[in-house]
Amino acid sequence: MFSYTSIKEYHSFLGTNPDGCMQAVKHYIAAIEANKHLNAFLEVFADEALQRAAELDKQRTEGQTMGRLHGVVVSLKDVICYKGHKVTAASKILDNFESVYSATAVERLLAEGAIIIGRNNCDEFAMGSSSENSAFGTVKNARDTSRVPGGSSGGSAVAVQADLTMISLGSDTGGSVRQPADFCGIIGMKPSYGRISRYGLIAYASSFDQIGIFGKNLADVAIALEVMSGEDNFDSTASSKPVAHYEEHSHKLITGKKIAYFKQVLDHPGIDPEIKAATENYIQTLKDKGFIVEAINFDWLDYIVPTYYILTTAEATSNLSRFDGVRYGFRSTEGIDDLNEMYKQSRSKGFGKEVQRRILLGNFVLSSGYFDAYFTKAQQVRKLLSDNTATIFEQYDAIISPTVPAPAFKLGEKSDDSVAMYLADIYTVYANLVGLPSISVPLFTHSNGMPFGLQLMTNHYEEELMFALSNSFLAK
Helix, strand or coil: CCCCCCHHHHHHHHHHCCCHHHHHHHHHHHHHHHCHHHCCEEEECHHHHHHHHHHHHHHHHCCCCCCCCCCCEEEEECCECCCCCECCCCCHHHCCCECCCCCHHHHHHHHCCCEEEEEECCCHHHCCCCCCCCCCCCCCCCCCCCECCCCCCHHHHHHHHCCCCCEEEEEECCCCCHHHHHHHCCEEEECCCCCECCCCECCCCCCCCEEEEEECCHHHHHHHHHHHECCECCECCCCCCCCCCHHHHCCCCCCCCEEEEEHHHHCCCCCCHHHHHHHHHHHHHHHHCCCEEEEECCCCHHHHHHHHHHHHHHHHHHHHHHCCCCCCCCCCCCCCCCHHHHHHHHHHHHCCHHHHHHHHHHHHHHCCCCHHHHHHHHHHHHHHHHHHHHHHHHHCCEEEEECCCCCCCECCCCCCCHHHHHHCCCCCHHHHHHCCCEEEEEEEECCCCCEEEEEEEECCCCHHHHHHHHHHHHCC
16 A cells, blocks of 8 residues: 655655556545545546656656656645646636646646646635635645634645645745644745745735645655745746755754744733643753754734735735636626626625635725825834844844644634634744745644644745754654
8 A cells, every 4th residue: 555754765665666656646546535525625637647647657667867756746725827727716706717827836846757636725815814715615624624724725734634645835925834734733834935936826915925835744845845946037036046955954953053032922812821831841942952042022023913914915905906807717797787897796706705805905005095004004014024033133043933823723713703813823924024934843732632833934045944943843
């Protein structure tokens, strides 16, 4: 029976199994079918994946060089374009839309031999923290199906958590990779802003969005980042900085680094007592391992979430204006003979309630009477946060915190309380506001049986240090 632990061991397996890729794909197709109740996949590319597996097996037996992701089975969040395949952003307004090109990240995966097995369910247009906002039903946490998997990349997280794929891609605008990784007990990594091209990623908030990676093995995540990173002529925000050998750093053990944590984070009234205690105990563990860990004041904590939601909803309002029912996707025409009414009805019926809420909020903060009071002020706060971050990294190598203030909550528990749902992002949005690389590593188990982890942030484009520290944290 096929089993998977890491890309390295899988490639060793392929060396002695001429039909190894085919075995892997058949295994995952069966696993996805057996776990349909989790609703992690919107579509499985079964026939195509089997054909690709057969081609890769043939290439290998003929002696062709294997790519770094040869035969690696990958799934994509339903906001990442794959040419000739549907991409709907889990929204009715894009139902049955087929992409005419592939994201740069996807092209680079395929060039190294990856097999794309399907597209994952998520919160509509990546707007949500629970994966309950999809037009195609709620995603369930495989550890406890009465609980959410986190969001917005919940389907991608569950696909890895439940062993339905080897690695998966999500998008992270304010924690949408790291928070579901935490809720599902796996690794979730968001690189520096610009490290991976956003070309082919359906935009939520363009100055925040980044493609992120889920995996159970740190080296797997590092290899995927290596493959996808680098400059891109299709994305002017993609960095031209050299791409490091991240996998090598994912095996390193280091100590002696100076690590900061924000005093206000652990003193926050919204943090779960067990998460606070586990984090405090782990800080002592890090000190025992030889790290220098110090508390620092961070007076901006209560401003982070409002700033994030003002800026992201403003950007979302602009980005989502293209979905008008004219050029593609859902269009409402019944009983309508006026163009403006067609716009209104198409968007009202095509967008879900959470997306509508954020569009309305974005229009409000951009309106002439409130632009300076909200949007301009939020931009000023963002600049102050960036300046403060630069000062922190003059003295410290990394920042740690809990990934989330509480473990995975029950399905429906926060559906009627948007403020409570938004506040769940309080520890993750900071990295997106200032563009830092960040990773959630699974370390702990709550008394309710659910996993939770620790978030680690390093300075811009210092992913290699992030991987080395993460490996040192995970080492027993």
